[in-house]
Amino acid sequence: GIIEAHEGVVAEILGDGLLVFWNTPDDVADHAVKACACALAQQRSLGPLNEEFCAIRLPDVAVRVGIHTGQVLTGNIGSRERLKFGCMGDPMNLASRAEGLCKFYGVQVICTGPTFDLLPASTGFFCRKLDLVQVKGRHDPTLIYEVIGLKEAPVDAAFFPTDPTSPASANSRTVSVPGQMVALRSRSLSSEAIAGFRALSKRRNGRAANVVASPTAADTTAPGSDQNGLNVVPSEVRRLTDLYEAALAAYQQANFVLSRELSEALLSRHPDNRAASLLLGRAAEHLGGADGREIVGLSAHDLRNWTGVRIMTEK
Numbered sequence: 001g002i003i004e005a006h007e008g009v010v011a012e013i014l015g016d017g018l019l020v021f022w023n024t025p026d027d028v029a030d031h032a033v034k035a036c037a038c039a040l041a042q043q044r045s046l047g048p049l050n051e052e053f054c055a056i057r058l059p060d061v062a063v064r065v066g067i068h069t070g071q072v073l074t075g076n077i078g079s080r081e082r083l084k085f086g087c088m089g090d091p092m093n094l095a096s097r098a099e100g101l102c103k104f105y106g107v108q109v110i111c112t113g114p115t116f117d118l119l120p121a122s123t124g125f126f127c128r129k130l131d132l133v134q135v136k137g138r139h140d141p142t143l144i145y146e147v148i149g150l151k152e153a154p155v156d157a158a159f160f161p162t163d164p165t166s167p168a169s170a171n172s173r174t175v176s177v178p179g180q181m182v183a184l185r186s187r188s189l190s191s192e193a194i195a196g197f198r199a200l201s202k203r204r205n206g207r208a209a210n211v212v213a214s215p216t217a218a219d220t221t222a223p224g225s226d227q228n229g230l231n232v233v234p235s236e237v238r239r240l241t242d243l244y245e246a247a248l249a250a251y252q253q254a255n256f257v258l259s260r261e262l263s264e265a266l267l268s269r270h271p272d273n274r275a276a277s278l279l280l281g282r283a284a285e286h287l288g289g290a291d292g293r294e295i296v297g298l299s300a301h302d303l304r305n306w307t308g309v310r311i312m313t314e315k
Contacts (some may be wrong), residue, residue: 006038007031008193009214011086017237021087025073030159032069032111032118036125036147039065039109039230067111067147069118094142097135100315101144105130106274113143123159124150126233128241129248130275134311148241149231167183185265191288240270247276251283251310257293259283282310 003010003020012019022031042063050060070091076083098110109128119125134141150160188233202310216286247262263280266273290295295303 002041003038006034007043008035009036009144018266019086021074024087025085030123032067032115032122033123033125033159035067036109036111036115036119039067039147040149041160043108044231063100063108064099065101065109065147066095066097066100067109067115068098069114093137094135094141095315097137097312098144101133101135101312103145104312105146105278106272107146109147110144111147116143116145124152126241127236128153128275129245131247131248131264132252132307132309134309136315141307148237149233151238154234157205240266240273244273244276244279247279247283248308252306254295254298254303254306254308256283256286256295260287 003018006022008020008022009025010018010020022028022035022161028034042065046061046063053060068091070089072087072089072091075085077083077086077088094112098112102108102110106129111127116127119127126148129146130144130146132141132143219251243262243266247259250256250259250262260280260283263276263283266276267280270276286295286297288294299304
Protein backbone atom coordinates (compact mmCIF):
# COMPACT_ATOMS: atom_id res chain seq x y z
CA GLY A 1 0.00 0.00 0.00
CA ILE A 2 0.92 3.68 -0.18
CA ILE A 3 1.87 3.96 3.48
CA GLU A 4 4.04 0.86 3.53
CA ALA A 5 5.77 1.95 0.31
CA HIS A 6 6.88 5.06 2.18
CA GLU A 7 8.05 3.01 5.20
CA GLY A 8 5.16 3.95 7.44
CA VAL A 9 3.53 1.55 9.91
CA VAL A 10 -0.24 1.53 10.31
CA ALA A 11 -0.83 1.47 14.05
CA GLU A 12 -4.57 1.98 14.52
CA ILE A 13 -7.82 2.31 12.62
CA LEU A 14 -9.73 5.22 14.14
CA GLY A 15 -13.22 5.21 12.71
CA ASP A 16 -12.67 6.44 9.18
CA GLY A 17 -9.04 7.22 10.02
CA LEU A 18 -5.65 5.65 10.50
CA LEU A 19 -2.83 6.21 12.96
CA VAL A 20 0.51 5.51 11.29
CA PHE A 21 4.07 5.90 12.56
CA TRP A 22 7.41 6.51 10.91
CA ASN A 23 10.69 5.71 12.65
CA THR A 24 9.02 3.73 15.35
CA PRO A 25 9.20 0.91 16.17
CA ASP A 26 11.96 0.72 13.52
CA ASP A 27 14.42 3.44 12.59
CA VAL A 28 13.55 5.22 9.33
CA ALA A 29 15.91 7.65 7.67
CA ASP A 30 14.43 10.92 6.38
CA HIS A 31 11.14 10.16 8.12
CA ALA A 32 9.66 13.63 7.73
CA VAL A 33 10.39 13.54 3.99
CA LYS A 34 8.71 10.16 3.64
CA ALA A 35 5.68 11.26 5.65
CA CYS A 36 5.16 14.27 3.37
CA ALA A 37 5.80 12.18 0.25
CA CYS A 38 3.19 9.70 1.50
CA ALA A 39 0.66 12.50 1.97
CA LEU A 40 1.20 13.65 -1.62
CA ALA A 41 0.90 10.07 -2.86
CA GLN A 42 -2.43 9.74 -1.08
CA GLN A 43 -3.66 12.87 -2.84
CA ARG A 44 -2.43 11.51 -6.17
CA SER A 45 -4.27 8.22 -5.66
CA LEU A 46 -7.63 9.98 -5.32
CA GLY A 47 -7.89 10.63 -9.06
CA PRO A 48 -8.43 7.00 -10.12
CA LEU A 49 -10.48 6.30 -6.98
CA ASN A 50 -12.88 9.18 -7.64
CA GLU A 51 -13.22 8.11 -11.27
CA GLU A 52 -14.46 4.74 -10.03
CA PHE A 53 -16.86 6.44 -7.60
CA CYS A 54 -18.17 8.68 -10.37
CA ALA A 55 -18.84 5.63 -12.55
CA ILE A 56 -21.12 4.19 -9.87
CA ARG A 57 -22.64 7.59 -9.02
CA LEU A 58 -20.97 8.07 -5.66
CA PRO A 59 -19.63 11.47 -4.48
CA ASP A 60 -15.94 12.30 -4.71
CA VAL A 61 -13.70 11.74 -1.71
CA ALA A 62 -11.16 14.27 -0.45
CA VAL A 63 -8.38 13.44 2.01
CA ARG A 64 -7.01 15.88 4.58
CA VAL A 65 -3.54 15.30 6.03
CA GLY A 66 -1.84 16.94 9.00
CA ILE A 67 1.84 16.33 9.78
CA HIS A 68 3.82 17.22 12.90
CA THR A 69 7.22 16.32 14.34
CA GLY A 70 7.99 16.27 18.07
CA GLN A 71 9.16 14.35 21.13
CA VAL A 72 6.98 11.46 22.30
CA LEU A 73 7.08 8.35 24.44
CA THR A 74 6.66 5.26 22.28
CA GLY A 75 6.43 1.57 23.12
CA ASN A 76 4.08 -1.09 24.50
CA ILE A 77 1.64 0.73 26.75
CA GLY A 78 -0.89 -0.86 29.10
CA SER A 79 -0.94 -3.73 31.60
CA ARG A 80 -0.24 -7.46 31.63
CA GLU A 81 -3.83 -8.12 30.67
CA ARG A 82 -3.87 -5.68 27.77
CA LEU A 83 -0.97 -4.11 25.91
CA LYS A 84 -0.92 -1.89 22.86
CA PHE A 85 1.98 -0.39 20.94
CA GLY A 86 1.57 3.34 20.61
CA CYS A 87 2.82 6.85 21.30
CA MET A 88 2.04 9.35 24.04
CA GLY A 89 2.70 13.07 24.11
CA ASP A 90 1.54 16.49 23.03
CA PRO A 91 2.79 16.02 19.42
CA MET A 92 0.00 13.48 18.87
CA ASN A 93 -2.57 16.15 19.73
CA LEU A 94 -0.90 18.78 17.57
CA ALA A 95 -0.98 16.43 14.59
CA SER A 96 -4.72 16.04 15.06
CA ARG A 97 -5.13 19.81 15.26
CA ALA A 98 -3.13 20.19 12.04
CA GLU A 99 -5.54 17.87 10.25
CA GLY A 100 -8.47 19.94 11.49
CA LEU A 101 -6.81 23.12 10.21
CA CYS A 102 -6.85 21.67 6.68
CA LYS A 103 -10.62 22.07 6.59
CA PHE A 104 -10.46 25.55 8.09
CA TYR A 105 -7.97 26.82 5.49
CA GLY A 106 -9.40 24.83 2.59
CA VAL A 107 -6.27 22.77 1.86
CA GLN A 108 -5.43 19.07 1.68
CA VAL A 109 -2.03 18.73 3.40
CA ILE A 110 -0.60 20.75 6.30
CA CYS A 111 2.72 20.25 8.05
CA THR A 112 3.95 22.18 11.06
CA GLY A 113 7.19 24.15 11.31
CA PRO A 114 9.19 21.36 13.00
CA THR A 115 8.36 18.99 10.12
CA PHE A 116 8.97 21.65 7.46
CA ASP A 117 12.42 22.30 8.92
CA LEU A 118 13.33 18.64 8.31
CA LEU A 119 12.59 18.80 4.57
CA PRO A 120 15.91 19.35 2.75
CA ALA A 121 15.77 21.69 -0.22
CA SER A 122 17.19 18.86 -2.34
CA THR A 123 13.94 16.88 -1.97
CA GLY A 124 12.10 19.57 -3.93
CA PHE A 125 8.97 19.97 -1.81
CA PHE A 126 6.95 23.06 -2.63
CA CYS A 127 5.16 24.45 0.42
CA ARG A 128 3.18 27.56 1.21
CA LYS A 129 3.63 29.27 4.57
CA LEU A 130 0.01 29.28 5.62
CA ASP A 131 -0.18 30.99 9.02
CA LEU A 132 1.04 31.27 12.58
CA VAL A 133 -1.61 29.67 14.80
CA GLN A 134 -2.21 28.98 18.45
CA VAL A 135 -4.31 25.83 18.46
CA LYS A 136 -6.84 25.09 21.17
CA GLY A 137 -5.15 23.63 24.26
CA ARG A 138 -1.68 25.08 23.56
CA HIS A 139 -0.10 28.36 24.64
CA ASP A 140 2.72 28.54 22.11
CA PRO A 141 1.99 29.46 18.48
CA THR A 142 2.89 27.05 15.68
CA LEU A 143 3.90 27.83 12.12
CA ILE A 144 1.93 25.81 9.61
CA TYR A 145 2.67 25.15 5.93
CA GLU A 146 0.60 23.74 3.12
CA VAL A 147 2.46 20.90 1.39
CA ILE A 148 1.36 21.53 -2.19
CA GLY A 149 3.62 19.30 -4.26
CA LEU A 150 7.08 19.30 -5.84
CA LYS A 151 8.98 22.10 -7.54
CA GLU A 152 10.16 19.61 -10.16
CA ALA A 153 10.61 15.88 -10.66
CA PRO A 154 12.48 14.60 -7.57
CA VAL A 155 16.23 14.14 -7.68
CA ASP A 156 15.97 11.10 -5.39
CA ALA A 157 13.04 8.99 -6.58
CA ALA A 158 13.43 6.71 -3.55
CA PHE A 159 11.27 9.17 -1.58
CA PHE A 160 8.51 9.02 -4.20
CA PRO A 161 7.87 5.39 -5.21
CA THR A 162 5.58 5.26 -8.21
CA ASP A 163 4.56 1.62 -7.74
CA PRO A 164 3.73 0.92 -4.07
CA THR A 165 3.51 -2.83 -4.75
CA SER A 166 6.97 -3.20 -6.25
CA PRO A 167 9.49 -5.18 -4.13
CA ALA A 168 11.97 -2.33 -4.27
CA SER A 169 9.43 0.03 -2.74
CA ALA A 170 7.81 -2.28 -0.23
CA ASN A 171 10.99 -3.86 1.13
CA SER A 172 13.45 -0.97 1.12
CA ARG A 173 15.84 -1.13 4.08
CA THR A 174 15.74 1.70 6.60
CA VAL A 175 18.81 3.51 7.91
CA SER A 176 19.13 4.05 11.64
CA VAL A 177 18.51 7.57 12.90
CA PRO A 178 18.95 7.31 16.70
CA GLY A 179 16.31 9.03 18.78
CA GLN A 180 14.05 9.80 15.84
CA MET A 181 10.55 8.57 15.10
CA VAL A 182 7.61 9.57 12.98
CA ALA A 183 3.92 8.72 13.22
CA LEU A 184 1.03 9.09 10.79
CA ARG A 185 -2.64 9.27 11.58
CA SER A 186 -4.70 8.95 8.44
CA ARG A 187 -8.37 8.90 7.52
CA SER A 188 -9.11 7.41 4.16
CA LEU A 189 -11.49 5.21 2.18
CA SER A 190 -8.61 3.51 0.39
CA SER A 191 -7.35 -0.02 0.98
CA GLU A 192 -5.08 1.45 3.70
CA ALA A 193 -8.12 1.40 6.00
CA ILE A 194 -7.84 -2.36 6.35
CA ALA A 195 -4.06 -2.56 6.66
CA GLY A 196 -2.93 -4.83 9.48
CA PHE A 197 -1.41 -3.55 12.71
CA ARG A 198 2.23 -4.57 13.11
CA ALA A 199 2.69 -5.06 16.85
CA LEU A 200 6.33 -4.74 17.85
CA SER A 201 7.77 -4.18 21.28
CA LYS A 202 10.59 -1.67 20.87
CA ARG A 203 10.44 1.08 23.48
CA ARG A 204 12.27 4.40 23.50
CA ASN A 205 11.90 8.14 23.62
CA GLY A 206 12.04 9.88 20.27
CA ARG A 207 10.80 12.49 17.91
CA ALA A 208 7.53 11.95 16.12
CA ALA A 209 5.91 13.38 13.04
CA ASN A 210 2.21 12.68 13.07
CA VAL A 211 0.03 12.72 10.00
CA VAL A 212 -3.74 12.90 10.07
CA ALA A 213 -5.93 12.54 6.99
CA SER A 214 -9.70 12.30 6.66
CA PRO A 215 -12.18 11.84 3.82
CA THR A 216 -14.73 14.56 3.24
CA ALA A 217 -16.93 15.61 0.38
CA ALA A 218 -14.63 17.43 -2.05
CA ASP A 219 -15.77 21.00 -1.35
CA THR A 220 -12.57 22.99 -1.86
CA THR A 221 -9.44 22.58 -3.91
CA ALA A 222 -6.21 24.23 -2.83
CA PRO A 223 -3.82 25.65 -5.42
CA GLY A 224 -1.66 22.89 -6.80
CA SER A 225 -3.77 20.04 -5.47
CA ASP A 226 -4.53 18.76 -8.98
CA GLN A 227 -2.55 15.63 -9.66
CA ASN A 228 0.15 16.27 -12.23
CA GLY A 229 2.67 13.44 -12.52
CA LEU A 230 4.52 13.37 -9.21
CA ASN A 231 2.59 16.39 -7.89
CA VAL A 232 4.80 18.85 -9.81
CA VAL A 233 3.40 22.32 -9.11
CA PRO A 234 2.48 24.53 -12.11
CA SER A 235 4.17 27.93 -12.44
CA GLU A 236 0.88 29.82 -11.92
CA VAL A 237 0.39 28.14 -8.55
CA ARG A 238 3.92 29.17 -7.57
CA ARG A 239 3.13 32.80 -8.42
CA LEU A 240 -0.09 32.67 -6.40
CA THR A 241 1.83 31.15 -3.50
CA ASP A 242 4.39 33.96 -3.58
CA LEU A 243 1.56 36.48 -3.56
CA TYR A 244 -0.11 34.83 -0.57
CA GLU A 245 3.11 34.65 1.43
CA ALA A 246 3.76 38.34 0.74
CA ALA A 247 0.25 39.17 1.97
CA LEU A 248 0.78 37.05 5.08
CA ALA A 249 4.15 38.68 5.81
CA ALA A 250 2.56 42.13 5.49
CA TYR A 251 -0.20 41.12 7.90
CA GLN A 252 2.28 39.77 10.44
CA GLN A 253 4.15 43.09 10.22
CA ALA A 254 0.90 44.98 10.89
CA ASN A 255 0.90 46.42 7.35
CA PHE A 256 -2.78 45.75 6.94
CA VAL A 257 -3.27 47.95 3.89
CA LEU A 258 -0.64 46.09 1.90
CA SER A 259 -1.93 42.74 3.14
CA ARG A 260 -5.43 43.63 2.00
CA GLU A 261 -4.26 44.78 -1.43
CA LEU A 262 -2.17 41.66 -2.02
CA SER A 263 -4.97 39.38 -0.85
CA GLU A 264 -7.42 41.10 -3.17
CA ALA A 265 -4.98 40.73 -6.07
CA LEU A 266 -4.68 37.00 -5.36
CA LEU A 267 -8.42 36.52 -5.08
CA SER A 268 -8.97 38.29 -8.38
CA ARG A 269 -6.99 35.48 -9.99
CA HIS A 270 -8.10 32.64 -7.72
CA PRO A 271 -11.44 33.54 -6.09
CA ASP A 272 -11.81 30.13 -4.43
CA ASN A 273 -8.62 30.49 -2.37
CA ARG A 274 -10.05 30.16 1.13
CA ALA A 275 -6.78 30.96 2.93
CA ALA A 276 -6.53 34.26 1.04
CA SER A 277 -10.18 35.06 1.81
CA LEU A 278 -9.53 34.49 5.51
CA LEU A 279 -6.43 36.67 5.39
CA LEU A 280 -8.29 39.45 3.60
CA GLY A 281 -10.98 39.42 6.26
CA ARG A 282 -8.43 39.58 9.06
CA ALA A 283 -6.61 42.54 7.48
CA ALA A 284 -9.89 44.38 6.85
CA GLU A 285 -10.88 44.02 10.51
CA HIS A 286 -8.08 46.39 11.50
CA LEU A 287 -8.73 49.04 8.84
CA GLY A 288 -11.20 51.90 8.90
CA GLY A 289 -11.40 55.65 8.64
CA ALA A 290 -12.68 57.77 5.80
CA ASP A 291 -10.44 56.16 3.22
CA GLY A 292 -10.40 52.69 4.77
CA ARG A 293 -6.64 52.82 5.25
CA GLU A 294 -6.46 53.85 8.91
CA ILE A 295 -5.55 51.23 11.54
CA VAL A 296 -8.39 50.87 14.04
CA GLY A 297 -8.95 48.85 17.20
CA LEU A 298 -5.27 48.43 18.08
CA SER A 299 -3.28 50.50 20.56
CA ALA A 300 0.34 51.57 20.14
CA HIS A 301 1.26 48.80 22.58
CA ASP A 302 -0.66 46.26 20.51
CA LEU A 303 1.16 47.29 17.36
CA ARG A 304 4.59 47.16 19.02
CA ASN A 305 3.91 43.56 20.11
CA TRP A 306 2.00 42.47 17.02
CA THR A 307 2.78 38.98 15.72
CA GLY A 308 -0.35 38.21 13.73
CA VAL A 309 -1.03 34.95 15.56
CA ARG A 310 -4.42 33.41 14.84
CA ILE A 311 -5.92 31.99 18.04
CA MET A 312 -8.09 28.96 17.35
CA THR A 313 -11.02 28.47 19.73
CA GLU A 314 -12.17 25.12 18.29
CA LYS A 315 -10.39 21.84 17.69
